Amino acid sequence: MRVLVTGSSGFIAGHLVRRLVAAGHEVTGLDVAAPRRAVDGWRDVRLDLRDDAGVARAVAEAKPEVVFHLAAQASVSVSMREPRLDIETNVIASVILARAAAEAGARRFVFTSSGGAMFGAPAVVPADDDTPVEPRSFYGASKASAEQYLRIVEWETGMTVASVRPANVYGPYQDPHGEAGVVAIFAERMLRGDAVTIFGTGEDTRDYVYVDDVVEAQVRAAEAPAGEMCVVGTGIETSTRRIFELLAQCCGYERAAVMGPPRAGDIRRIALDAARARAVWGWTPQVTLEDGLARTVESFRQAVAP
Ligand SMILES: NC(=O)c1ccc[n+]([C@@H]2O[C@H](COP(=O)([O-])OP(=O)(O)OC[C@H]3O[C@@H](n4cnc5c(N)ncnc54)[C@H](O)[C@@H]3O)[C@@H](O)[C@H]2O)c1
Numbered sequence: 001m002r003v004l005v006t007g008s009s010g011f012i013a014g015h016l017v018r019r020l021v022a023a024g025h026e027v028t029g030l031d032v033a034a035p036r037r038a039v040d041g042w043r044d045v046r047l048d049l050r051d052d053a054g055v056a057r058a059v060a061e062a063k064p065e066v067v068f069h070l071a072a073q074a075s076v077s078v079s080m081r082e083p084r085l086d087i088e089t090n091v092i093a094s095v096i097l098a099r100a101a102a103e104a105g106a107r108r109f110v111f112t113s114s115g116g117a118m119f120g121a122p123a124v125v126p127a128d129d130d131t132p133v134e135p136r137s138f139y140g141a142s143k144a145s146a147e148q149y150l151r152i153v154e155w156e157t158g159m160t161v162a163s164v165r166p167a168n169v170y171g172p173y174q175d176p177h178g179e180a181g182v183v184a185i186f187a188e189r190m191l192r193g194d195a196v197t198i199f200g201t202g203e204d205t206r207d208y209v210y211v212d213d214v215v216e217a218q219v220r221a222a223e224a225p226a227g228e229m230c231v232v233g234t235g236i237e238t239s240t241r242r243i244f245e246l247l248a249q250c251c252g253y254e255r256a257a258v259m260g261p262p263r264a265g266d267i268r269r270i271a272l273d274a275a276r277a278r279a280v281w282g283w284t285p286q287v288t289l290e291d292g293l294a295r296t297v298e299s300f301r302q303a304v305a306p
Pocket residue numbers: 006007008009010011012013030031032033047048049050069070071072073074089093112113114115116165166167168169170175181
């Protein structure tokens with residue numbers, strides 16, 4: 001199959017590219033940045049997705065049957081500081097890309113949304129796919145809007161659109177230097193023996209889902225008969241303080257956490273009930289938090305080793 005993956009130099013898409021190349025697919029990746037780790041056997045194209053003409057050219061050349069769209073401005077904090085960047089990257093570029101993909105004959109467009117950010121502060125936790133969409137950050141709003149726009153592209157073109165709505169994704173090769181990705185940030189700092197800051201009370205909860213499980217959901221979203229929109233999470237709430245403790249154990253870290261102020265746009269509680277993903281994709285998470293954190297720390301340990 002000819003496949004286009006955007007955001008291919010990033011954390012989740014990097015894992016997806018490996019999986020698709022190993023399965024023998026013809027993969028083109030689009031990303032404005034260079035990959036953080038090398039994978040052979042695919043076409044790696046440097047492009048800013050906000051360049052409409054460049055996108056039209058790249059998609060026409062790749063002629064993908066399936067597009068996995070993961071490139072994004074992926075930080076809640078950045079979205080609150082730079083809404084224009086967030087909207088241009090997550091909404092406008094997604095619509096232009098999807099139309100170009102349909103034009104080039106793609107049959108399925110798999111969008112990566114955000115189950116963690118699109119429901120804001122839901123009345124019931126875990127939230128599921130019937131929970132009202134009421135984001136509390138520009139990032140959550142951009143992902144929810146893009147889903148709406150992509151529904152129009154589906155209706156307009158006949159290319160089916162699926163949406164994978166992950167909770168908090170973690171695993172090896174996540175960028176530890178960004179503002180999102182608490183597991184990567186904590187693990188890297190702990191392994192170096194640096195101070196680790198928890199923003200807010202530490203009692204905020206998130207649903208942590210391992211990257212391989214999210215990649216599996218992406219593949220199933222591409223293969224399913226219809227374009228479905230499903231949250232992808234474990235249903236389990238874990239506090240930031242608990243993540244700190246579990247990682248400290250794995251890393252042998254003995255310092256106390258430094259407490260920092262809460263950050264704009266951050267929500268208090270979220271977990272996702274993936275009942276719909278189970279029903280339509282046959283998807284359930286396979287990796288427990290303890291196992292996933294151990295695998296993640298192991299890979300960071302190798303990266304940090306002198
Ligand atoms: N990591 C999570 O916890 C999580 C949770 C829910 C949803 N998501 C979504 O999953 C996707 C992948 O996230 P990730 O964690 O791998 O993030 P990431 O930041 O590692 O990867 C995003 C990639 O997109 C690229 N990109 C950004 N703007 C671009 C542009 N204008 N043109 C071309 N490339 C551009 C970046 O260079 C980067 O390589 C994103 O859509 C994100 O919103 C992530």
